[in-house]
Amino acid sequence: MTPLTYFTLVLALGIAAQWLAWKCKLPSILVLLAFGFGLGHFTGATIDDYLVGNNVLLSAVGLCVAVILFEGGLTLKFSDLRESGTPVLRLCTLGVAISFFLTYAVSRYWLGFDWRVASLLGAILVVTGPTVIAPLLRHIKPSKKVGNVVKWEGIVIDPIGAILAVLVYQVAIAGNVDAAREEIFQALGLTLLVGVVMAFILAKVIEFMLKHHLIPDYLHSVFLLAVTAAAFAASNAIQVESGLLTCTVLGIVLANQKSVSVKHILEFKENLRVLIISVLFIVLSGRVNVTELNQALLPGLG
Template structure:
């Protein structure tokens, strides 16, 4: 394949991956659907993409290294303090539950697809894994309750290396059985992989943690060090003990995530971005290698197997794993429905199928199309139905339309109270007990403490919260909070008010727009001005526009006395007014504004005028007294000069 064709193919894969991820974000569906479709269209349908021709012998090493990075990123999210609460269920799911799933799938594949028992058992171990690559996007869309979400997340991450390990053991058993020592060889491999992979992974995680904790590397090299360590650990582990690399990198991530004094959040953010890229590219490439003729030739047995996977294997696994737990039947029902297959099943099946075909095993060529059929079937069915099912079962979290306020001062309390009356969840945070006490007296939900603390990460309830408004009078607190929650809410959903300090600072002394977030209201409406208007009687009020009283009439009536901060449109979406936002509301919109009270404003104005008049009179009186004193002094001087000398 010519060089320019290879470059065009790589560019096309990257562009397709980006388009699929964007489309998935727009329609709120897992990206794997669009990635698989893109790969199938680009590969077997049109013939535009042949990954084997593009990458040659590097294809499968690239796949293996990418899967290692993906598993490491997933294991970085595993915290043992969460595992204590749901540990029993997860342990059963990845052991007894996985065994039940694998056996049911293997038996079905043997009798309905005519797989040999060896290939059927390998297929069962390949397709028992769910995987974080499809679980996490689905959880973001479905948003189940915390207990269900944590179980699915832990299961998806832990089952990946276990499933891959079982597949390796079965694969080695198939090869060893032809030499007459299958069982003993398989047990030896299993023990060596478990012990060696766990020990080496723990050592690599501990070593990287020590380097980070003792600051032996500058922060800008942390991501590079983590990535390099993962790749080296994976490769060395596989060289020492065949196929132990996946377990090694998983244990390494878990050790690093739970090591005291080591903050891995910045590494996790980098790995998440890298994983999105790798997952997108892998799915397109592996889907492009599919043989559609093999897929269509599977017949009705493939459909029967897919139904067994969804309606028998998974519910049976959940029933066994959750027996005696505190989960109610609604939560168990949702767990029984959600189990999409992911990238590890696709990648490992592609690798093993190629090797077994070279060994001459009948039916090995069907492993890849059948695995992809299970992936496509489970993802499509569950993506389309899981969110409605979660709402039907009443185990879904509310849509994240709430607001997190940094600061519980009078300005934040006034806005939060108005939003709460409109039906939105609000949470106010502050380190001042007086502000927190006043907020609680007003019936507002609060968190007393620093929102950037470790305690806040573990205890602050952000369920239903989707936006942040930083309303502290201290500019640095606003900047730090928007930087902290930028990744959670997105830069488009983080806002901060301008403070008096920032208006007096030059550009080189102010935080950049990227770190400060969007300016709440506008640059002229600073925190001191809002606080001053509130102290002089201004109030936060809502107004619904009608055909007879529209936007222009609102402006004509209130003019500069009203500062619009929020606007809810006819579809129920609440717009936060920020600098550069062009507001064009129409009939049916509801406006939330800071509105000056006319009577209070007049009183304040009269008071200011009276004080100014009194001050002016005092100054005039002082001048007259000074003038009189001056004239008196002059008279005394003249009189003394007229006294004759002795």
């Protein structure tokens, strides 16, 4: 299969899956995963066949998630927290801690994983993520209060999970918490500093440029897309895994400023999010070998 044929199939199957999910009133994630498995199983082609090195795919996925988080941040209003603030705070603190320790306990003492692997797995699985939450919210259509809570949690938890994974990785390398204490505080402090400060500075610059019409209307959306990509790359270059925090905070700050409207930008980003999620799920699930999945899954189910 030629690269052109593969990428055309990915795009076509992604949009077809979204339409079929809407028509059958199913969560789009389920249909996207099924189509992705089918693409990999019946054609034998995966994204790895057309990319040079795994780092290209990881970088592309990271950038796509950053754009989705920025778009998600644009939908988060501080006014929503008047009713939903306490549940959101609990989910992003107590919820994270409970998820981490339960996953660690199951992985370590039931599955028999090494404590380093169990810790990293716990850090990874605390994340729900907007790529999963957004399609589910569109399908379920919960009440406004519940929707606000889940929306905030789904977006904010992603950078929290990334930061937690970095900290746990530092502990795993050092061998224990005491040996990694300095690295933990340094990584946490630098991540928060870079993420928040860079996001606020960029948000104010963007606000100023839009307010004084330094960017034409037809370039607003693509300009912010380019800024998001640049912010993600620059932030990660300074501190590993701080880019997701930067993009999330950037979106939230822009959403809550009063100087300029970003509704027209949000419409573009919503369409882009649907496209990105469709492509990501098709591509990533297409890399999973169904035979290997059955061999791993069926024994695990007993």
